[in-house]
Amino acid sequence: MNERVTSWWSGLPPAAGSAVMATGILSVGLHTSGHEVLSVVALCLAGALWVLLAVHFAALAVRDRGQWEARADTPSALTAVAATTVLGARLALLGWTVVATVLLVLAAAVWPLLLVAVLRHLGRRVPGAAFLVCVATQGLVVLAAVLAPHIGDWLARAGLVLFALGLLLYADALNRFDFRQVLTGAGDHWISGGAMAFSALAAAELLDSGVWVGDQRAVLRTTTLVLLGIGLASYVVLMAAEAVRPRLGYDVRRWATVFPLGMTAAATLSAADSADVAWLDTLGRVLLWIAVAAWLLTAYGLARSVRAGRERGNPGAPAVPEL
Template sequence: MPGAAFLICVATQGLAVLAAVLAPQAGDRLAWAALVLFLLGLGLYVDALVRFDLRQLAVGAGDHWVAGGAMAISALAASKLLASGTWSGTAHTALRTTTLVLLGIALGWYLVLACFEAARPRLHYDLRRWSTVFPLGMTAGAALSTAAAARVSWLDPLGRVLLWIAAAVWLLTAYGAVRRVARAAGEARMAGERV
């Protein structure tokens, strides 16, 4: 399966993030709902990972990066649960540890995916490259959120560097999209003149 298989995890963790962010104002029930969604998202991640075609790392057109992005949004969800203030004692410690482990895995994915991109550059524009931009930004956001929630200060500058990388890739992808549209418009105009 391609990286798009991880979108089920991304969607579930997105709901977990939302619920965890709203929980401090809405009460413990929403925090518990966020925790259930978070755990469900992790299960869906494992299910997608088992089905993921690892050859996509070498030949994927961009959506293979969602494998790392899904782990990054899982780390973000964990950091938002941690920041909600609902959990204390052992539960807080377990959630903090889980957050750091998930972020470590997301950063590992980032490194692996970047190495495959360097070894097998795919420099032509493909619409699926927007699926590369998401994990880059999400990993930056997860690092920044984890830095604050887990009080790990060195993650903040790392998150800022990753954010700049994500912004640069966004600009390159947007440039490729504009070039593609301009080229298609030029070809259509040329075809119209020939008729």
């Protein structure tokens, strides 16, 4: 690598994984809404970003173990798990069951190690990144539920246990969350609502797995709609806060805004189908294009940030602190 590429490579923060999450969930939403070409384009981009980050953090573990361990203690490290499960879920929808299964095994192996490390170092009055403890867990549930029809009912049942754990982790993160972040956060405060939308998507995928019957389906359907309602209410509150206190300019944490926007859209579209609520489909499509617009704006901001960094002769310096 030349000096500039090496500098940029070494400066990648763990929070960059939220860009994979954002792009991957848009691919899922575009697939669900019937925009397959755009969905595949987004999938290819998410896959390329995932490979780049996976190689980077594997290399960091070999080259600088101390720095790798320090990063593993931060909530943003859990984007590795969430990004892997989102990518796996989209590949499963594409019919790539074996690859998706490998990604599930990989995410499941890394998840407990990172989760324990993060929880041990999680304090009080934390930013929205703390909700990644829930997001990473529910990501495993989503991928397990999608793969259950191909692998076995036991996978969905195991997913249900993780689903309950994910809700408990959400409650713990909410108890620690600094609510001032709603007005002052740089972007990751959106995960507070996105995690609930992701939980709704997990419930919808469990409902759609075909494992549950009778009252079990009724309970899951109600749970899906309740969680989605909370997620949508959070969406409105967070959007209103952005209007009251605009936070313009690029920040790497804005990828953690795009992901919840896309996640809310994907959860709404999924709930429309699995819970059989037709009007949610229309709402989901509107929310999806809002998320696409946010992705484009954030990608533009990233491009300008990288260009400005190169002009300063320091392309690898992160624009802001990590999540």
